[in-house]
Amino acid sequence: MTATSNAAAGAATLMPLLIHLLRGASDLASVSATHAKLLKLGAASSVASSNHLLAAYGRCGCTALARHLFDGMRDRNVVSWTALMSGYASAGRPRAAVALLRAMARSGVPPNAFTFSTAASSCARLADAGLGRQVHARAEVAGYACDSVVSTALVDMYGKAGRVGDARAVFDAMPVTARNAVSWASMLSVYAQNALGHDAIQLFAELRTNGEDMAPNHFMLSSVVNACAGVGRLGIGKCIHGMVLHHGHEDNDVVAVALVDMYSKCGIYEYSKKVFDRINQPSVIPYTSIIVATAKYGLGRCALALFSDMVGRGVQPNSVTLLGVLHACSHSGLVDTGLQLLRSMRSEYGIDPCASHYTCAVDMLGRAGQLEEAFELADEAQVNGNDALMLWSSLLSACRNHKRLDLATMAGQKVSEFTQDVAGALVVMSNAYASAGQADDAAAVWSNMRRRGIRKDPGCSWIEIKDISYMFYAGVVSPAGSRAGEVMLLLDELEGKMREKGYKGRIGSARVLDADEEEDGNHHHQEGRGVMVGVHSELLALGLGLLVIPKGMAIRVMKNLRMCRDCHEAFKVISAIVEREFVVRDLNRFHHFRMGSCSCNDYW
DNA sequence: CTAGGGTTAG
Numbered sequence: 001m002t003a004t005s006n007a008a009a010g011a012a013t014l015m016p017l018l019i020h021l022l023r024g025a026s027d028l029a030s031v032s033a034t035h036a037k038l039l040k041l042g043a044a045s046s047v048a049s050s051n052h053l054l055a056a057y058g059r060c061g062c063t064a065l066a067r068h069l070f071d072g073m074r075d076r077n078v079v080s081w082t083a084l085m086s087g088y089a090s091a092g093r094p095r096a097a098v099a100l101l102r103a104m105a106r107s108g109v110p111p112n113a114f115t116f117s118t119a120a121s122s123c124a125r126l127a128d129a130g131l132g133r134q135v136h137a138r139a140e141v142a143g144y145a146c147d148s149v150v151s152t153a154l155v156d157m158y159g160k161a162g163r164v165g166d167a168r169a170v171f172d173a174m175p176v177t178a179r180n181a182v183s184w185a186s187m188l189s190v191y192a193q194n195a196l197g198h199d200a201i202q203l204f205a206e207l208r209t210n211g212e213d214m215a216p217n218h219f220m221l222s223s224v225v226n227a228c229a230g231v232g233r234l235g236i237g238k239c240i241h242g243m244v245l246h247h248g249h250e251d252n253d254v255v256a257v258a259l260v261d262m263y264s265k266c267g268i269y270e271y272s273k274k275v276f277d278r279i280n281q282p283s284v285i286p287y288t289s290i291i292v293a294t295a296k297y298g299l300g301r302c303a304l305a306l307f308s309d310m311v312g313r314g315v316q317p318n319s320v321t322l323l324g325v326l327h328a329c330s331h332s333g334l335v336d337t338g339l340q341l342l343r344s345m346r347s348e349y350g351i352d353p354c355a356s357h358y359t360c361a362v363d364m365l366g367r368a369g370q371l372e373e374a375f376e377l378a379d380e381a382q383v384n385g386n387d388a389l390m391l392w393s394s395l396l397s398a399c400r401n402h403k404r405l406d407l408a409t410m411a412g413q414k415v416s417e418f419t420q421d422v423a424g425a426l427v428v429m430s431n432a433y434a435s436a437g438q439a440d441d442a443a444a445v446w447s448n449m450r451r452r453g454i455r456k457d458p459g460c461s462w463i464e465i466k467d468i469s470y471m472f473y474a475g476v477v478s479p480a481g482s483r484a485g486e487v488m489l490l491l492d493e494l495e496g497k498m499r500e501k502g503y504k505g506r507i508g509s510a511r512v513l514d515a516d517e518e519e520d521g522n523h524h525h526q527e528g529r530g531v532m533v534g535v536h537s538e539l540l541a542l543g544l545g546l547l548v549i550p551k552g553m554a555i556r557v558m559k560n561l562r563m564c565r566d567c568h569e570a571f572k573v574i575s576a577i578v579e580r581e582f583v584v585r586d587l588n589r590f591h592h593f594r595m596g597s598c599s600c601n602d603y604w
Numbered sequence: 605c606t607a608g609g610g611t612t613a614g
Contacts, residue, residue, distance in 0.1 A: 019605085023605090047605090048605060049605090050605095051605050051606075052605060054605090054606090055605065055606065058606095077605095077606095078606075079605050079606045080605090080606085081606085082605095082606035082607075083605075083606050084606090085606080086606060086607075112606080112607090113606095113607070114606045114607040115606075115607080116607080117606095117607040117608055118606075118607055118608095119607095120607090120608080121607075121608065124608095147607095148608080149607055149608045150607080150608080151608090152607095152608040152609070153607075153608045153609095154608090155608085155609090156608065156609065180608095181609085182608055182609050183608080183609080184609090185608095185609045185610070186608070186609045186610095187609090188609085188610090189609060189610060192610085193610095217609090217610095218610070219609050219610045220609085220610080221610085222610040222611060223609085223610055223611095225610095225611095226610080226611075252610090252611095253611075254610050254611045255610080255611080256611085257610095257611040257612065258610075258611055258612095260611090260612090261611075261612070284612080285611055285612050286611085286612080287612085288611095288612040288613080289611075289612045289613095290612090291612085292612065292613070293612095318612090319613085320612055320613045320614095321612080321613095323612095323613055323614085324612075324613070327613085355614095356613070356614065359614095390614085
């Protein structure tokens with residue numbers, strides 16, 4: 001045997017081993033060691049082994065080395081290009097990954113399905129629908145748009161970019177045979193991630209009825225549970241929990257976290273806690289979700305205890321966790337603890353406070369009535385853009401709540417420096433004037449908004465009755481179709497009884513708006529005629545609940561904005577009059593009304 | 605050889 005054929009024989013036996021080593025390697029040291037061995041064997045230069053090396057370097061995040069290798073290759077095939085692209089994508093450089101698609105076209109190597117799915121998922125990371133559409137078009141031309149994986153990646157891409165309709169169009173255009181568990185799960189998550197819980201639930205129901213016995217996997221289940229959480233569908237959520245148990249996914253942490261979140265958002269903290277307690281060795285995300293849940297129920301000290309438990313177990317909190325703990329302090333009036341936490345975030349946990357932490361802390365001070373301190377902190381925060389808008393808007397509402405019109409004007413000034421969507425802030429401003437008795441000024445803000453064509457999302461509430469949810473809008477007098485009259489009569493009657501109980505407020509109050517406006521911040525009530533023209537959406541939902549939900553069952557109402565003080569008072573009094581429990585989930589937290597008082601102790 | 609899906613907040 002000659003020397004060369006000896007080496008060739010060695011290479012032939014060693015190659016499979018080395019390739020195997022490369023495939024399993026995810027650290028630079030072992031990849032480069034194997035690379036060296038391949039070089040020694042003289043077997044590193046073939047396209048196949050170069051591709052393996054390329055992919056391995058990509059997997060361990062060494063895009064520079066992968067690129068160097070790629071540039072030095074004599075021949076590059078579609079795998080070489082795709083491996084490099086994938087390396088860029090997983091190294092957090094999705095823009096560079098997509099750019100390779102054009103470079104590839106110029107060099108005359110046609111992409112395959114692997115290439116398109118990698119490119120599409122890179123666009124998903126960028127949440128760039130424009131770029132994604134270009135990838136989609138190229139895939140279409142090349143005949144890969146119907147591929148199962150490619151179309152699933154496109155569904156995900158459109159979804160992440162917020163183009164739900166486009167995502168659904170891709171999903172619907174898929175050949176039925178190409179639609180598998182992953183594509184269904186992707187479409188479900190598109191809905192769930194875009195706050196379209198009702199659509200997710202409906203699609204899941206379609207899968208159940210004509211899905212050819214496709215068992216729900218943990219991806220689908222976590223998305224649907226997430227969807228139930230978003231829209232507060234406790235009934236369906238419980239049912240999905242049953243399916244989780246039935247299919248043996250209760251030990252999956254992601255599913256468990258989704259359940260913790262769902263129960264907490266549907267008003268049953270005890271179930272959240274139960275699901276959380278089953279998770280062994282909870283990581284930062286389960287801990288964060290239970291802390292946030294605990295905070296929402298106003299159990300501030302309990303949330304702090306969970307936090308120290310977590311830290312004690314060596315679980316590193318992240319930025320979201322700290323935001324949750326700050327929320328806990330805020331909702332329970334633990335102002336000093338909250339401020340200490342904000343000040344020690346960097347030194348204790350290595351996390352720099354960002355705009356949301358400052359906003360939360362400013363909100364906490366504002367709620368507690370420490371408005372001067374709140375202003376100081378707001379000035380110190382140095383936030384920009386939309387973050388600043390949120391921060392100053394929250395301060396503006398604090399000024400309003402504490403009837404500090406002097407400071408409100410100052411905060412209003414700050415808010416107006418930001419030219420984005422200022423509708424919410426203007427509404428708060430107008431309410432500040434209204435509650436200070438300056439109705440003309442309040443009306444001026446409104447006419448200003450009308451002139452500038454600024455609209456605000458209407459406040460709405462909904463209630464689930466026998467697995468159907470009924471939606472109500474403030475000022476709309478026809479809730480749930482035919483029962484509108486009954487609801488209005490009931491509320492009218494309740495208002496009378498509330499007065500007997502010494503309730504000073506009204507279900508309706510002085511109005512500032514024109515009749516055609518349906519603004520949540522204002523009640524409509526025509527004095528003297530005893531006719532309720534409009535009323536807050538949560539009261540309409542409560543009215544329907546009182547009519548149809550059997551006595552003894554708590555009435556659960558969901559709302560997309562914060563509950564106003566008047567409604568909060570009304571709910572308290574009504575809970576005493578009718579001797580029932582109400583649970584209201586508002587934008588931020590839960591209110592549990594019982595026997596004339598609320599779990600938040602009027603602090604929220 | 606190279607590809608697709610789920611969780612905490614806002």
